[in-house]
Amino acid sequence: MAGSRRGMTTSTTPASGIALPGIVLGVGLGGxxxxxxxxxxxxxxxxxxxxxxxxxxxxxRMNTFADGLFHTVTWxxxxxxxxxxxxxxxxxxxxxxxxxxxxxxxxxxWGLFNLVEGLIDHxxxxxxxxxxxxxxxxxxxxxxxxxAVLVGxxxxxxx
Amino acid sequence: MNHAHHPDGGLLxxxxxxxxxxxxxxxxxxxxxxRRRTMSFLAGCALLVVALTWDGDGFRAHMAxxxxxxxxxxxxxxxxxxxTLLLRSIPRPAGRAVGRLLARLRGVxxxxxxxxxxxxxxxxxxxxxLYAWTTRHPGAQLLVHVHFLLAGYLFAWVVAGPDxxxxxxxxxxxxxxxxxxxAFHAVVSQMMYAGVFVDLPVPVAEREAGATxxxxxxxIAELLLAVALVSGWRVRRRWPRGRAVAGPVV
Numbered sequence: 585m586a587g588s589r590r591g592m593t594t595s596t597t598p599a600s601g602i603a604l605p606g607i608v609l610g611v612g613l614g615g616x617x618x619x620x621x622x623x624x625x626x627x628x629x630x631x632x633x634x635x636x637x638x639x640x641x642x643x644x645r646m647n648t649f650a651d652g653l654f655h656t657v658t659w660x661x662x663x664x665x666x667x668x669x670x671x672x673x674x675x676x677x678x679x680x681x682x683x684x685x686x687x688x689x690x691x692x693x694w695g696l697f698n699l700v701e702g703l704i705d706h707x708x709x710x711x712x713x714x715x716x717x718x719x720x721x722x723x724x725x726x727x728x729x730x731x732a733v734l735v736g737x738x739x740x741x742x743x
Numbered sequence: 744m745n746h747a748h749h750p751d752g753g754l755l756x757x758x759x760x761x762x763x764x765x766x767x768x769x770x771x772x773x774x775x776x777x778r779r780r781t782m783s784f785l786a787g788c789a790l791l792v793v794a795l796t797w798d799g800d801g802f803r804a805h806m807a808x809x810x811x812x813x814x815x816x817x818x819x820x821x822x823x824x825x826x827t828l829l830l831r832s833i834p835r836p837a838g839r840a841v842g843r844l845l846a847r848l849r850g851v852x853x854x855x856x857x858x859x860x861x862x863x864x865x866x867x868x869x870x871x872x873l874y875a876w877t878t879r880h881p882g883a884q885l886l887v888h889v890h891f892l893l894a895g896y897l898f899a900w901v902v903a904g905p906d907x908x909x910x911x912x913x914x915x916x917x918x919x920x921x922x923x924x925x926a927f928h929a930v931v932s933q934m935m936y937a938g939v940f941v942d943l944p945v946p947v948a949e950r951e952a953g954a955t956x957x958x959x960x961x962x963i964a965e966l967l968l969a970v971a972l973v974s975g976w977r978v979r980r981r982w983p984r985g986r987a988v989a990g991p992v993v
Contacts, residue, residue, distance in 0.1 A: 616966075620959070652933060655962075659925050662966075663918045666973060670914045677976060 605669035606686050610693020610738075612661030617694070618701065619651070619658055622714065688742025691734050698731025755888060756795050763788035766825060769832040776828060784823025790816040791892075802945040806953040806960070812888050813861075814964035817895035818903070822971055826906040849909040854920035857901050860894035862927045869935060875944050898924070903971035914976050921972070925965050932957040 673680055680686060705711050706724040714723040766784050770776040794811035797804060826845070830838045850856065868874055868887060877884040900906055902917045912920075935941050936954035943950055 620962070648933070648936075652929065655929060656926065659922065662969065663922050666969065667915050667918050670976060677974070681973075 601672045601674075602669060602680070602683075602686050603689050605665050605672060606689025606742075607665075607693035607696065608661050608668060609665030610690035610695075611697045612658050612663075612665055612693075613690065614694035614697035615654070615658035615661060618697070619654060685742050688738045688740070691738025691741060693738075695731045695734030695736075695738060698727055698734065702728040702731055755885065755892075756792060759788045759791040759795070762820075762825075766823065766828065769828050773828070773832060776831075780823045780828070783819050784825060787816045787819030787821075787823060790819060795888075802943065802949040802953040803956060806956045808888075809891065810957065810960040810964065813891035813895040814961065815967075817892060818899045818964065818968055818971060821896055821899035821903065822905065824905045845907070846909050851897060852901050852908050853910075854898075854901055854912055854917060857894065857898040858920055858923055861891075861898055861924065864890055864894055865927070865931055869931065869941050869943065872942055874942065899968060899971070903968055904975045914972070917972060921965065921969060925961075928961040928965070929958060932961065 669680070669686075702724060706713055706727070713720040714727045763785055766788075767781065770781045790811050794808045794816065797808055799805075799807065826841070830841060833841070845852075851860075864887075868877075873883075873887070877887050901908060901911065902921055904911070911917075932954045935943070935957065936951055938947070938950065941950075945953075
């Protein structure tokens with residue numbers, strides 16, 4: 585009986601168990617970094633800034649609407665990530681939040697956000713660039729590179 | 744328009760100071776009370792004092808005060824767990840009376856009611872002539888402040904704790920409540936920015952600045968609330984699915 589009890593607490597949360605919540609949470613928080621830092625504080629780009637000019641009222645309205653959708657998706661990812669994590673938790677919360685596994689998967693999620701956003705939105709659809717201008721390709725590549733580094737670093741950290 | 748020195752705000756100021764002193768007194772007497780909780784509660788009182796004495800003018804200043812009184816201060820106060828401190832400090836019979844009082848709050852301490860109080864309050868304030876009215880009547884403005892302070896405190900308490908609550912809903916249910924609050928807050932601030940349906944007799948630039956502050960300030964306050972929820976949750980005692988068969992334990 586004592587053994588079973590120890591078994592339950594030491595194998596707190598199996599690594600695969602928190603991979604999904606970690607990644608979803610990371611995607612959401614990565615979206616927040618993009619949304620708050622790049623869209624709002626620096627105003628480098630909006631979601632549709634290549635398609636609709638942000639210098640006209642209609643264009644800005646379209647971008648604000650799209651940013652609103654983006655905002656919703658980001659929040660949903662954060663809340664769903666927290667919910668998933670809660671449902672899979674079998675250990676003390678301090679153990680879970682302090683675990684390298686969770687933070688590793690969250691970094692992977694953030695990196696995946698950058699990679700997907702960079703490949704689909706910047707390269708394939710071209711709906712906006714990280715920092716429009718003559719050097720936009722380098723900014724976009726830097727964004728992708730940063731994403732790849734995050735995924736790699738998170739992957740190493742999670743072990 | 745300047746409502747920096749509204750006379751009736753003094754009542755709230757006095758209330759915040761009294762709360763802070765009483766809390767500190769109880770915490771000092773107990774001795775083993777968490778410093779983190781004390782800091783949080785005192786920070787909440789300090790935020791209230793700053794918001795009430797804020798020497799700002801116009802709609803943007805109103806929004807800063809509104810966010811502080813309705814979202815940030817209540818969260819900081821709730822994280823101070825004042826009811827737990829009270830229950831530990833007073834004699835048992837008095838504690839039982841407080842417990843009975845808390846049980847009576849069952850009707851209010853539920854996510855749907857607290858959401859209605861907060862979101863309904865927002866709707867009435869910005870979509871009816873109430874806002875214009877409060878700029879002319881300091882008494883009405885004080886009542887609005889008190890409403891948002893109480894409604895915000897109830898919401899933070901129900902969603903994040905840490906004080907005991909009667910029949911607190913499950914974590915997923917609380918996450919849904921938080922999601923509804925976030926969505927509503929964002930929609931109201933975007934409608935305010937666009938000037939759709941709102942009843943705000945203020946210059947366009949000021950309205951836009953206020954709406955922007957509401958949008959991002961609300962986000963930050965709600966992220967903090969989510970962090971508070973996460974930091975206070977308790978794990979249900981149960982076996983993880985599938986382990987009974989697959990785990991090495993059996």
